[in-house]
Amino acid sequence: MLTAPGKDVPPIRAALAHMRTQEIVAVARLCQEYPDAISLCFGESDLPTPLVVRQAAELAMAQGKTRYADRRGIAPLRKAIQDYHRRTNGVEVDLERLSATSSGMTSIMISLQCLVEPGDNVVVVAPVWPNIVIAIEAMGASVRFVDLHASPDGWSLDLGRVEATCDDRTRAVFLASPGNPTGWTMTSAQQRELLELTRRKGIWIISDEVYHRLVFDDSIATPSMLEVADENDAVFVVQSFSKTWSMTGWRLGWLVHPAGLAHQVGNLSAINSTGSATFVQHAGVAAIREGEPFVAEMLERSARGRAAVADAFRGHERILAPDVPASFYSFFRIDGVDNSLAFAKELVARAGVGIAPGSAFGDGFDGYFRICFAQDPKRLELALERLIAAV
């Protein structure tokens, strides 16, 4: 059945007739109308992509790497990704399990396309990046949120609630660890427990791990599901170049999947986008092979930003900001605010600072806000001053 979403609009699938609006985009666009506004809305640092990556793209372009590439990614990139997992997670991943994609989001989409039909549902650990919800609902499936629990020490997940939320139409559990927007990070022990749960129920895990290098203890990376799952487990691991190497505008990610699904993943990659630009894939090789100094710089900038936010919010009577073990976000509550979107819009106009409304990240998060703190220290400090003065 096709349905017309409005006057003069031809009919489309009912699942798309009333798609959610993008509240973060709405605030970011408003920021553009105020030239002095500082936007901390989007999930990206203001650090440019490292030179070594840009140079690799230019070289590849000059060498004519401008034609179609293999739909699952060029061989040197898949090999580099294999080496990267060995180095950061201490695991050996078969090349047949590694497919380059157009982005972390594309990897999530391919995972969902493998699993979800209209009427199915996906259990989603929330708060969560809104595009995940839009993707699941676009397929005519529904989202069952399991909210993390907030305390001053940070966020935590009750796996009993995950189990209780599954029903016979549940196809997968989606979770991001480290989480966007919370920075919540799963322990290996909890990963094992979740894996046991999904094995028992015959459902999948879609594990979004794109913030795995932005971790504030001395680890190289946060624990990956790859470290606990077997190679044929029903697990997709989602990765991206966007956050680790400041490549948000490059559209390059990858997906780790069971080897037996390589054909399916290849076909889905082909029909979604036919992969990432060929010379961008060559740049991805340089990011992995030569980008470690930049990862350190990004982590240092994030750690400084995290400290600045903690200093600014400490002891504030209306702001409650749980501790952030990983990611480059602070997700905080402002006491007395019950409409995050209205408040965020007002803040742009009144204080010249753009923050993402918490209501975008799930049903229970009105009153919350997200900022990305991986910013130039002076710019961040000014934004925090404006925010504190306005609250």
Place this chain on the structure above:
Amino acid sequence: MLTAPGKDVPPIRAALAHMRTQEIVAVARLCQEYPDAISLCFGESDLPTPLVVRQAAELAMAQGKTRYADRRGIAPLRKAIQDYHRRTNGVEVDLERLSATSSGMTSIMISLQCLVEPGDNVVVVAPVWPNIVIAIEAMGASVRFVDLHASPDGWSLDLGRVEATCDDRTRAVFLASPGNPTGWTMTSAQQRELLELTRRKGIWIISDEVYHRLVFDDSIATPSMLEVADENDAVFVVQSFSKTWSMTGWRLGWLVHPAGLAHQVGNLSAINSTGSATFVQHAGVAAIREGEPFVAEMLERSARGRAAVADAFRGHERILAPDVPASFYSFFRIDGVDNSLAFAKELVARAGVGIAPGSAFGDGFDGYFRICFAQDPKRLELALERLIAAV
């Protein structure tokens, strides 16, 4: 319901358990095992992307255009596309109807995502690029082929057969004009007739027009559905930078849609890939604004290739090649061949030439083959000599 496609493979949607194999890719991969083989398998010229486009990408990269862009494309690109339609089709397309995407294929995917549920069907004019069929089937929908009719003068479409093939689960008619692999090109009169048909039935047209500039009479471009349809008609027009500006490896395309679906198209673009790389979009502006000399060069190379193929095949007792009014392909039948894939594979090993098997393009096309003739004249000549000698 999830289904395990094989031993040790965790369960996925039944629609994906037995996805079609990619016969063209199979032949192309075989070519890589024979260093002397000339592959004419893929739909791309051997001309590199024009320098002006590569330079624009480098400049944009140096200027820091490496961060997230608007999901429907950067404003200068959408404006350039608007100007381009005015110049090539003589139509004024509202900016709200224009969305940049990661590729022509992504534009097709977004169109299908708007329309198709499991159990639905799409009427597809065949022979057709195989990824279209894979995309429709991946959604759990089915393809109803309407084959073009071949004669020595070229290919033709019987719209009565299109009408007779529609049923109450038909959501759209997909057609490529100029067609891949045939070069078949619809007249404006037939476009009007098709539009009347789909209006009457309340279904959509997905019009793939990516070969519109590769036309061998004196036209600037082949007729577009945009020239006959109203702005609120149920029509998607699919476009790409790949063929016109030799940008196959860049992953950049666009979609023309009713203005009322801008929100849906934006969301779908966001969840599929979040668009094309930001600096690639800037390169797309240069392609449109400064790429006309290259379009002329590409057309000239294609015209030479077309003539070389006509010369080589003329009077051949086993090869039947209808005339090609547009595109950079020849789609020909070899008398006595009943398994195109086996023959094409044998030809790589025996004659050192790679041609795409016709069976990839629809159910009725075993015995047919496709070559892309927009190649270096010497290389094409050698490939044709090998082909003729082996048939």
